[in-house]
Amino acid sequence: MTASTADVLDYDEVLARFDPVLGLEVHVELSTNTKMFCGCPTAFGAEPNTQVCPVCLGLPGALPVVNGAAVESAIRIGLALGCDIAEWCRFARKNYFYPDMPKNFQTSQYDEPIAFDGKLDLELEDGTVVEVGIERAHMEEDTGKSLHVGGATGRIHGAEHSLLDYNRAGVPLIEIVTKPITGTGARAPEVARAYVTALRDLLRALGVSDVRMDQGSLRCDANVSLMPKGTTVFGTRTETKNVNSLRSVERAVRYEMTRQAAVLAGGGEILQETRHFDESTGSTSAGRRKETSEDYRYFPEPDLVPIAPSAEWVEKLRATLPEMPWQRRKRIQADWQLSDLELRDLVNAGAVDLVAATVDAGATPNEARAWWVNYLSQEANTRGVELAELPITPAQVARVAAMVADGKLTNKLAREVVDGVLAGEGEPDAVVAARGLEVVSDDSALYAAVDEALAAQPDVADKIRGGKVQAAGAIVGAVMKATKGQADAKRVRELILERCAG
Amino acid sequence: MSDLTHSTAAELAAKIHAGEVSSVEVTRAHLDRIGAIDETVHAFLHVDTDGALAAAQRVDDDVAAGRPVASPLAGVPLALKDVFATEGIPTTCGSKILENWIPPYDSTVARKLRDAGVVVLGKTNMDEFAMGSSTENSAYGVTRNPWDLDRIPGGSGGGSSASLAAFQAPLAIGTDTGGSIRQPASVTGTVGVKPTYGGVSRYGLVAFSSSLDQGGPCARTVLDAALLHEVIGGHDPLDSTSIDAPVPPVVAAAREGAAGDLRGLRVGVVREFTGEWYQDGVIAAFDQAVEALRGLGAEVVEVSCPHFDYALPAYYLIAPSECSSNLARFDAMRYGLRVGDENGNSAEQVMALTREAGFGAEVKRRVMVGTYALSSGYYDAYYGQAQKVRTLISRDFERAFGDVDVLVSPTTPTTAFRIGERVDDPVAMYRADLCTIPANLAGTPAMSVPAGLSDDDGLPVGLQVMAPALQEQRMYKVAAAYEAARDKAWGGPLINRVPELEVAAR
Amino acid sequence: MPNISREEVAHLARLARLAVTEDELDKFAGQLDVILQSVASVxxxxxxxxxxxxxxxxxxNVFRADxxxxxxxxxxxxxxxxxxxxxxxxxxxxxxxEA
Incomplete structure (x- = not known):
């Protein structure tokens, strides 16, 4: 017997004996107004079976017509990935029976994808750049959704019956397939995650999809195989599905590597199969064995005519490509005067968009970066969520930064305000009011004057810090002079000592 | 028997639009005729009495109010093949699997008919999912040929052809994948036209073989077919394969042809369409028809289309392949029959049990042949090769039409055969489509016009006229000219020689 | 050329989701054989x-507006x-x- 799912090999041992090979298939739902082949809306979360028509329900006699906007998105994605765009291509029918597929064939592309042979450069956390080859990007349609009733909650296994909603059936999908990714060694899981992250950012920049992994508008299937060190023949691969977050991509790849290594080390064979990732256990399990090997009986879709994008059309679309994420990072580095390390921290924290939005809302790049990359990243880590999922907006962060700049908040108080916003206490100003955090407004001017005077007489400041409290008199005099005698000398003295205490 | 049921569509339209007779009267006459003889003929699977009368009333209201009528055929009754989706009216495709299915939408052809004020009487019987040449493959019983009730009315559109020959309707709609309009027309002495592929929308036509299926007009005269052609033809944005071009001027061509002058026209006789499978009486009638064309001034030459010999095998690979995919949707999940949903059976099992119970033998055979031909190990040898043969057949047509204006042949090798004669011999059944299939493979238009009666059995023979893509007017002109000459030679319309049917209500 | 066995018919029937009977397996094996031989001339x-x-x-390039x-x-x-x-x-x- 082969796959005992409990057995995994120690990661270091895996790498001592095997080289991993990855292949990633990403399905992205396009955010077009209508479906791939009919005029039904694509909005997420509608009442079941209310965004359907004869075409996407597969009613007898209904015929598909290609959504031109989806083709444009496909071409733009292909161009952004550096692909060649087919001069001529067709749709094909992929025939297999499954209740979530109304026609029992999926209209897809087979040997004639609209885009092929591209690449995507990834930057890993330490700055290493990895080039991932793109095999193809092709157009197809999504399936409906099933709800499994009876048995374990929501699981297909053991269910008594299922309920089908075809609102999602026919939503345009682009499937993006990498070439085999080799030579990544121990970093294979990290590369997998970085690839999906980079692709997500690219698709978001193109504006072609919501790229929400949690809602399924971006889905990743991870193909993993191992080959013994020193060999070049790929091993048998498994395809892991249900990988619904960036973190899961990394975990699933790592788990499959350790599982496959254990099977191979025990003299077993890897079965070419579909596996299912379980978020809660971080492991994968085998899908149902098929009695017969899948034979999809592809043939050209007779109901749709070939697509032959003209060179003019492709060039017109190329001109619509926005600034690519990597180009944007370069620009931001220059605009914000960041070191390579600072940029990398910013990127690794997943904070580029958030910082940019905070800067747009009025904060300086350094303030915005300090909040997101340092304070909020820690908070996100603690909570185990993506930075963008924290319940605070760039505008709110910018507001807090503005209050600090105005002297209304000290940094310490500002953190309390942010904590209040994160705790759901409302807008920053509301938190300040509710918690009574604002510093006395008179003091803000005094602080500035004190800081200035201390800075002007560093030797005196050092004496005070050294414990010679009486030396503060000179600073008090300077502040009184600077404020034209309108400050409270006793208060000024307190402030001086406070400033020199920390 | 009444004058109304024996009139042509053109005559009825003229009388209705002139207010000489109401559409309701005309419609009632046909509904009465259906009521009287359909127990015998069984052309209809569903009669929409209320809908038909309501449609007729709307036309009468227009006429009474002096409003322009919706189309030249407004108020004229029609029999619609049960393969077109009709909103609110059952659509079965002759299959148990769709028993009681009521579509929530209209096919484009049905919508165009309704918009044109054509009165749809009901839905006609057919071979299950249009697979067959005799209408014996209907799950709802055979349709009988009004010329001889022991014989088949052709197929798959036997209900439509029989309804015309039985004077239940002056117009009908069929679909032609390998000959399902033309062969039934041939064996019932009626006119049937397969337009250029893409000429009539397939939206709502339940697919048999998507790259071959084409809806078209059926009638008792060439002019009536032309009038109907112009109603149902034209571009449809809901069908990606619909041609965005005006409907060829077929009505004008039919009127012009009726003048009987074919001088300057070159007619090619396809050399390959003769031989062991052809009935003597059919060949004799065809030869006479060709002589008649000469007599009308046409120049007749023999033309060779060498790859036509491979049309039948190519067709019987392509059509089953596409049908195996098209019919996959009948799976008991969303509509139609469901069998075996008990004892904890899985969806997979229920699908297989339902399809087993819901499909007839011919459908199962073709689905399996298609599944075989598309399988990875066989694709190149079967489906791939058949598609190459298809290219060669198109090239044969191109070469031929470089030399002649139209091609002619018998429509089908024999007259109507006896019910039951070929049910256990699928390959013999398939030969009924020998002459009709090349036009489907090439997407070119072709029609069948009655060419007299076979001298060996007294049954109708069809003359097939084929034209280049979007050149329908050529074949209509030839057919109309021939029709006029034939009626002159036979001393009146051939269709009037149909035996009087026993009226069921006695 | 082709020679369709009962097993092959059963395989095709499974792929096509047809719960064919034992009798049908025999009948279809013969008929499919004849049909495939007759079309093999392509x-x-x-x-x-x-x-x-x-x-x-x-x-x-037949497209629909979005x-x-x-x-x-x-x-x-x-x-x-x-x-x-x-x-x-x-x-x-x-x-x-899914498992």
Missing amino acids: GEVAAQEIPPTSHAVPLR EPRPGLSQQQALAGAPAVEEGRFRVPRILGE
Whole structure:
């Protein structure tokens, strides 16, 4: 017997004996107004079976017509990935029976994808750049959704019956397939995650999809195989599905590597199969064995005519490509005067968009970066969520930064305000009011004057810090002079000592 | 028997639009005729009495109010093949699997008919999912040929052809994948036209073989077919394969042809369409028809289309392949029959049990042949090769039409055969489509016009006229000219020689 | 050329989701054999250099504008369904990919 799912090999041992090979298939739902082949809306979360028509329900006699906007998105994605765009291509029918597929064939592309042979450069956390080859990007349609009733909650296994909603059936999908990714060694899981992250950012920049992994508008299937060190023949691969977050991509790849290594080390064979990732256990399990090997009986879709994008059309679309994420990072580095390390921290924290939005809302790049990359990243880590999922907006962060700049908040108080916003206490100003955090407004001017005077007489400041409290008199005099005698000398003295205490 | 049921569509339209007779009267006459003889003929699977009368009333209201009528055929009754989706009216495709299915939408052809004020009487019987040449493959019983009730009315559109020959309707709609309009027309002495592929929308036509299926007009005269052609033809944005071009001027061509002058026209006789499978009486009638064309001034030459010999095998690979995919949707999940949903059976099992119970033998055979031909190990040898043969057949047509204006042949090798004669011999059944299939493979238009009666059995023979893509007017002109000459030679319309049917209500 | 066994018919029937009977296996094995032999003559045609025809008319680039069109109501969508529950099509248990 082969796959005992409990057995995994120690990661270091895996790498001592095997080289991993990855292949990633990403399905992205396009955010077009209508479906791939009919005029039904694509909005997420509608009442079941209310965004359907004869075409996407597969009613007898209904015929598909290609959504031109989806083709444009496909071409733009292909161009952004550096692909060649087919001069001529067709749709094909992929025939297999499954209740979530109304026609029992999926209209897809087979040997004639609209885009092929591209690449995507990834930057890993330490700055290493990895080039991932793109095999193809092709157009197809999504399936409906099933709800499994009876048995374990929501699981297909053991269910008594299922309920089908075809609102999602026919939503345009682009499937993006990498070439085999080799030579990544121990970093294979990290590369997998970085690839999906980079692709997500690219698709978001193109504006072609919501790229929400949690809602399924971006889905990743991870193909993993191992080959013994020193060999070049790929091993048998498994395809892991249900990988619904960036973190899961990394975990699933790592788990499959350790599982496959254990099977191979025990003299077993890897079965070419579909596996299912379980978020809660971080492991994968085998899908149902098929009695017969899948034979999809592809043939050209007779109901749709070939697509032959003209060179003019492709060039017109190329001109619509926005600034690519990597180009944007370069620009931001220059605009914000960041070191390579600072940029990398910013990127690794997943904070580029958030910082940019905070800067747009009025904060300086350094303030915005300090909040997101340092304070909020820690908070996100603690909570185990993506930075963008924290319940605070760039505008709110910018507001807090503005209050600090105005002297209304000290940094310490500002953190309390942010904590209040994160705790759901409302807008920053509301938190300040509710918690009574604002510093006395008179003091803000005094602080500035004190800081200035201390800075002007560093030797005196050092004496005070050294414990010679009486030396503060000179600073008090300077502040009184600077404020034209309108400050409270006793208060000024307190402030001086406070400033020199920390 | 009444004058109304024996009139042509053109005559009825003229009388209705002139207010000489109401559409309701005309419609009632046909509904009465259906009521009287359909127990015998069984052309209809569903009669929409209320809908038909309501449609007729709307036309009468227009006429009474002096409003322009919706189309030249407004108020004229029609029999619609049960393969077109009709909103609110059952659509079965002759299959148990769709028993009681009521579509929530209209096919484009049905919508165009309704918009044109054509009165749809009901839905006609057919071979299950249009697979067959005799209408014996209907799950709802055979349709009988009004010329001889022991014989088949052709197929798959036997209900439509029989309804015309039985004077239940002056117009009908069929679909032609390998000959399902033309062969039934041939064996019932009626006119049937397969337009250029893409000429009539397939939206709502339940697919048999998507790259071959084409809806078209059926009638008792060439002019009536032309009038109907112009109603149902034209571009449809809901069908990606619909041609965005005006409907060829077929009505004008039919009127012009009726003048009987074919001088300057070159007619090619396809050399390959003769031989062991052809009935003597059919060949004799065809030869006479060709002589008649000469007599009308046409120049007749023999033309060779060498790859036509491979049309039948190519067709019987392509059509089953596409049908195996098209019919996959009948799976008991969303509509139609469901069998075996008990004892904890899985969806997979229920699908297989339902399809087993819901499909007839011919459908199962073709689905399996298609599944075989598309399988990875066989694709190149079967489906791939058949598609190459298809290219060669198109090239044969191109070469031929470089030399002649139209091609002619018998429509089908024999007259109507006896019910039951070929049910256990699928390959013999398939030969009924020998002459009709090349036009489907090439997407070119072709029609069948009655060419007299076979001298060996007294049954109708069809003359097939084929034209280049979007050149329908050529074949209509030839057919109309021939029709006029034939009626002159036979001393009146051939269709009037149909035996009087026993009226069921006695 | 072809020689279709009962096993092959059974395999095709499985792929095509047809719960064929034992009698049918025998009958179809013979008939499919005859049919496939009669169509095998396409292989006689020398067509190596010939492009296949997938579509009868040479159309290209037929697209629809990305504009919503009215579809069916939930009630219309479900009207023909063999079984319905909670606004959805109710189907027997699905033997899925998932374990």
